[in-house]
Amino acid sequence: MENTDQVHFQLSDYLMLDDDASEEDSRSSIIGGCPSQSPITLQKVAGDSVHEHTGATTPRSSHMKCKGGKKMKMDVGFRIAFRTKSELEIMDDGFKWRKYGKKSVKNSSNPRNYYRCSSGGCTVKKRVERDNEDPSYVITSYVGIHNHESPCVLYYNQIPLMVPDGWSLQSSHSSCNPHSIA
DNA sequence: CGGCTTTGACCAGCGC
DNA sequence: GCGCTGGTCAAAGCCG
Numbered sequence: 555m556e557n558t559d560q561v562h563f564q565l566s567d568y569l570m571l572d573d574d575a576s577e578e579d580s581r582s583s584i585i586g587g588c589p590s591q592s593p594i595t596l597q598k599v600a601g602d603s604v605h606e607h608t609g610a611t612t613p614r615s616s617h618m619k620c621k622g623g624k625k626m627k628m629d630v631g632f633r634i635a636f637r638t639k640s641e642l643e644i645m646d647d648g649f650k651w652r653k654y655g656k657k658s659v660k661n662s663s664n665p666r667n668y669y670r671c672s673s674g675g676c677t678v679k680k681r682v683e684r685d686n687e688d689p690s691y692v693i694t695s696y697v698g699i700h701n702h703e704s705p706c707v708l709y710y711n712q713i714p715l716m717v718p719d720g721w722s723l724q725s726s727h728s729s730c731n732p733h734s735i736a
Numbered sequence: 737c738g739g740c741t742t743t744g745a746c747c748a749g750c751g752c
Numbered sequence: 753g754c755g756c757t758g759g760t761c762a763a764a765g766c767c768g
Binding site: 654655657659660666668679681 | 756757758759760761762
């Protein structure tokens with residue numbers, strides 16, 4: 555699937571969407587565990603022009619359907635969206651994702667892809683779509699909180715911390731720090 | 737053979 | 753009330 559060996563992207567914006575004011579620890583539990591195993595280049599730019607992107611801020615994103623098409627309001631508690639300059643739509647964030655849907659959305663010429671964390675019992679989902687205005691950017695929206703550690707945490711336990719500040723999302727006590735993980 | 741991707745269909749919420 | 757839209761399901765096919 556994605557070849558992360560040559561990933562080069564720039565994290566230009568991130569959008570905090572947790573309307574329930576989740577804990578900062580929650581943030582790090584999603585993306586702080588491990589940004590990537592790849593030699594990626596991260597550049598967190600001061601968000602002076604955060605785009606209000608289609609879908610990224612929709613309140614409907616907190617509604618999930620259960621089997622049979624019925625929607626259920628999930629207690630996702632946390633949402634976050636990144637706008638990333640990347641050649642690849644899929645960033646290797648250390649978690650294993652399983653694609654479960656693809657949809658063309660209005661106001662966007664690019665399809666939106668839906669992924670679910672493939673770890674058993676983990677309900678975290680993410681949407682990935684290319685920026686309609688600038689296809690070189692990818693909008694990645696995470697919904698929910700991982701109830702498990704990133705599979706690559708162990709990997710990071712064995713090497714010096716190389717996680718840029720941008721990935722810690724202002725959380726100085728982030729689990730991003732491998733030493734905080736037993 | 738198991739896991740993953742693809743893709744069409746289905747459903748409910750929302751706006752008009 | 754109706755149509756549009758977004759999100760998910762699930763079967764089929766693909767791949768390692």
